[in-house]
Every structure is written in structure tokens, then in C-alpha cells.
Amino acid sequence: MLDLELGEQLEEFARLIRDFAGQRLAPEIPARDRDQEPDPELFAKLAEVGLPGVCTPQRYGGAGMDWLALGLACEELEYVDASCRTALSVHAGLCMTGIYQWGSEEQRQRLLRPLAEGRAQGCFGLTEPEAGSDVRALRTRARREGDLYRLRGQKVWISMGDFAEVFLVFATVDPERGTEGITAFAVERALAGPGLRTQPIHDKYGLRASDTAIVFLDDALVPAANRIGEEGEGFKVAMSCLDSGRYCVASGAAGTIRACLDLSVAYARQRQVQGAEIGRLQLVQQMIAGMQRDYDIARLLWIRAGWLKNRGRRSSRESALAKWVNSERANRCADDALQVHGATGFSEECQAARYLRNSRATMIYEGTREVQTQLAAEYALGYRRDRPLAHPLPAWPDEGPSEGSR
Numbered sequence: 001m002l003d004l005e006l007g008e009q010l011e012e013f014a015r016l017i018r019d020f021a022g023q024r025l026a027p028e029i030p031a032r033d034r035d036q037e038p039d040p041e042l043f044a045k046l047a048e049v050g051l052p053g054v055c056t057p058q059r060y061g062g063a064g065m066d067w068l069a070l071g072l073a074c075e076e077l078e079y080v081d082a083s084c085r086t087a088l089s090v091h092a093g094l095c096m097t098g099i100y101q102w103g104s105e106e107q108r109q110r111l112l113r114p115l116a117e118g119r120a121q122g123c124f125g126l127t128e129p130e131a132g133s134d135v136r137a138l139r140t141r142a143r144r145e146g147d148l149y150r151l152r153g154q155k156v157w158i159s160m161g162d163f164a165e166v167f168l169v170f171a172t173v174d175p176e177r178g179t180e181g182i183t184a185f186a187v188e189r190a191l192a193g194p195g196l197r198t199q200p201i202h203d204k205y206g207l208r209a210s211d212t213a214i215v216f217l218d219d220a221l222v223p224a225a226n227r228i229g230e231e232g233e234g235f236k237v238a239m240s241c242l243d244s245g246r247y248c249v250a251s252g253a254a255g256t257i258r259a260c261l262d263l264s265v266a267y268a269r270q271r272q273v274q275g276a277e278i279g280r281l282q283l284v285q286q287m288i289a290g291m292q293r294d295y296d297i298a299r300l301l302w303i304r305a306g307w308l309k310n311r312g313r314r315s316s317r318e319s320a321l322a323k324w325v326n327s328e329r330a331n332r333c334a335d336d337a338l339q340v341h342g343a344t345g346f347s348e349e350c351q352a353a354r355y356l357r358n359s360r361a362t363m364i365y366e367g368t369r370e371v372q373t374q375l376a377a378e379y380a381l382g383y384r385r386d387r388p389l390a391h392p393l394p395a396w397p398d399e400g401p402s403e404g405s406r
């Protein structure tokens with residue numbers, strides 16, 4: 001049974017987030033982007049409309065909506081600016097999914113609830129100076145001492161790291177064990193002591209209204225009760241988080257494409273050349289047609305992945321494909337939107353330039369364009385197959401712990 005109608009509840013929700021983002025977030029973005037000043041109140045604003053726990057079951061403090069709601073929120077937030085979507089996607093897509101999917105019931109109540117209720121902001125710390133695409137090269141060490149772990153190492157390019165209270169961090173308990181040593185920890189800033197420090201990265205090419213941090217772990221303390229999953233399960237935890245993070249990037253990218261389409265249509269209907277709207281010119285129409293095509297493809301791709309996730313099914317292939325296609329198309333559409341605007345587009349006063357810079361990041365994080373290309377080829381060639389989830393994502397929202405969940 002296939003139903004492409006979102007239904008009244010989700011349509012209404014999307015309108016609500018669109019109005020919220022347009023009124024509460026959009027006015028500040030150009031100045032924040034220009035001055036490289038992320039909004040310290042952004043997360044609190046997202047919490048005003050229940051976004052931090054939008055697709056978390058109510059029994060863990062969330063709004064009890066579903067994955068399509070999260071995707072719609074990402075699309076609407078990125079329509080304004082990818083920095084707004086990034087704050088939600090690292091919190092809900094990456095950090096919370098890991099704790100929800102791999103955490104115990106006690107951890108879900110203790111750690112997930114404050115995140116879902118918007119009382120704590122989460123982020124995701126996987127990348128290191130020498131370990132990006134190659135997660136196996138991760139070097140951050142975790143040493144157990146009684147009821148504690150001490151974490152030593154460095155994480156880089158961590159979105160929202162300067163504002164987060166909870167860091168889902170990946171460290172190895174034994175570098176000799178390769179991926180089998182990687183372990184996930186929910187590091188709470190309040191408990192980590194002086195061994196946890198963060199520092200913002202400035203002068204980024206794009207996403208300048210978004211915080212991106214270096215996280216220094218110098219004997220940061222983590223209660224053993226905050227280990228997510230068993231020792232050695234961290235690689236699987238990270239990969240399942242990325243399935244959900246890529247879903248958020250993909251749905252967000254549809255927002256960039258729609259924004260570029262709307263900008264370009266408005267400009268093409270008012271700019272006159274040789275006494276006629278430039279929208280009448282075939283080559284301008286070609287760019288606008290491409291944006292419309294790409295929006296429809298992008299939207300269908302992320303909705304397919306969300307549909308699978310709502311049914312508790314694995315979406316690794318579909319989320320990776322959606323992330324790859326949508327991020328590339330968003331970048332292309334932003335480039336075309338700039339072109340439609342002529343010299344006006346070459347100015348930062350035109351939003352197309354900001355969309356172009358921002359969309360470049362989505363082709364790098366959560367698996368680069370090349371990594372996604374490789375994944376798509378490996379699935380097609382049969383070199384890679386998705387096994388059933390070791391810890392199934394319960395259909396979301398669900399009414400009780402599902403079979404196999406922890």
C-alpha cells in the first residue's frame with residue numbers, strides 16, 4: 001500500500017515550522033552568516049516548537065511524531081539556512097538516534113529525555129584530525145577506571161560542539177582491535193570536568209551561521225553508565241547514527257533546492273531583458289526546470305527513506321543515496337540560482353551565494369560525495385548488502401520496547 005499524501009497533521013506541522021522558521025530564524029541569518037556568529041539561542045528557539053524531540057516517543061519526553069515529521073522540519077529549516085537544519089540534525093538525527101537505538105531503558109530515561117525535552121543540546125563526535133572518512137583510523141582512547149572512563153584525544157569539525165551539553169563521542173578501548181575496539185559514550189559536559197574543552201572553528205567557507213568546534217578530550221570523565229552499547233560496538237552505533245543523520249541532510253537539501261527554485265522564479269518573473277521577463281528565455285527556463293525536477297526527485301528520495309524508517313526498517317542504502325543525490329543537486333541548484341540572478345547573484349545580498357556556500361558542506365559531512373558514490377556502486381554491484389539491524393529501530397513512534405531493542 002503506497003500513499004504519497006502526507007496527511008493533514010503533517011501538512012499542518014510543516015506549515016507551522018515554515019512560519020516559525022520564516023519569522024523567528026530567517027531575519028537574523030544574513031547578519032549571523034556575515035559576522036560568523038551562530039545564534040546561542042537557536043536550540044532554545046527550536047525547543048519552543050518542540051523540535052528537539054519531534055520524532056521521539058512521548059514516553060521519553062518527545063512529541064511522539066514520526067520520521068517524516070523530522071524530515072519535514074529539516075526541509076523547512078534548511079529552506080531558511082542549512083545552519084538551522086544542522087542544529088536539529090546533529091541533535092535528533094545523530095546524537096539522539098544513537099542513544100535511543102543502542103541505549104538501555106535506563107539510559108533512555110536518564111539521557112534521552114532531557115535531549116527530547118529540549119533541556120540539553122546534543123552533538124556527535126566522530127571525526128578526528130587523522131580520521132574522517134576512514135573511521136578505522138580513530139585514535140581517541142578510552143580507559144576504564146572503576147566506574148569511570150577517561151577519554152583522551154581530539155575531535156574536529158563537530159557541529160554545535162560549543163553549545164552542546166551531551167556529546168555522543170566515539171573512542172577506542174584498544175587501538176589494536178581496529179573497529180572492534182571502538183566504543184560509544186554519552187559525554188556530559190557537566191560531568192566531564194576540565195578535561196573537556198571546546199573551541200570554535202572560524203573562517204569556514206560556508207555554514208557560517210552554524211557553530212563548528214574542535215573538542216579537546218584531555219582525560220574527560222565519563223561514568224561507565226554512559227557507555228552506549230557494549231565495548232567494541234561503537235562502530236555499529238556510529239554507522240546507524242549516520243543512517244539517520246544522512247536522512248536529515250537529504251531532507252534538508254530538498255529545502256535548499258526549493259529555496260533556490262523560489263528565489264529564481266521570483267527573480268525571473270521581474271527581471272526584464274529586451275523588454276521581456278528573463279523567465280521567457282529558454283536557457284533560463286532550463287535552469288528553472290532543472291530546479292523543479294531536482295526538488296521533486298529530492299523530496300521523493302527522502303520521503304522513501306523516511307517511510308522505511310517509520311516502519312522500523314533499515315534505510316542505509318536509501319538514506320545514503322538520498323544524501324548523495326540531494327546534496328549534489330542542492331549545490332547545482334544554488335549555482336544555477338546564482339546564475340539566474342546575473343551580477344546580483346554574485347553579491348552576498350542575494351541569498352543564492354549563501355546557499356551555494358552552505359550546500360558545499362553537505363557534500364563533505366556525514367560521508368563525502370565520494371564515499372556515497374562508492375556505497376551506491378557497492379550496493380548495485382552486490383558487494384554490499386544490508387543485514388537486518390542488530391538493534392532494530394522500533395517503528396517510531398512505538399508503544400513499547402520492540403523485540404530486540406535494548
Ligand SMILES: Cc1cc2nc3c(=O)[nH]c(=O)nc-3n(C[C@H](O)[C@H](O)[C@H](O)COP(=O)(O)OP(=O)(O)OC[C@H]3O[C@@H](n4cnc5c(N)ncnc54)[C@H](O)[C@@H]3O)c2cc1C
Pocket residue numbers: 090123124125126127131132133134156157158159160207212361364365366367368369370371374
Ligand atoms: C561543516 C562541517 C561540519 C561537520 N560536522 C561534523 C560533526 O558534527 N561530527 C563529526 O564527527 N564530523 C563532522 N564533520 C566532519 C566530516 O564528517 C568529515 O570532514 C568527513 O567525513 C570527511 O573527512 P575528512 O575531512 O577527514 O576528509 P578525508 O576523509 O581525509 O577525505 C579527503 C578526500 O579523500 C576522499 N576519500 C576518502 N576516502 C575515500 C574513499 N574510500 N574513496 C574515495 N575517496 C575517498 C574524500 O571524498 C575527500 O575528497 C563536519 C565537517 C564539516 C565540513
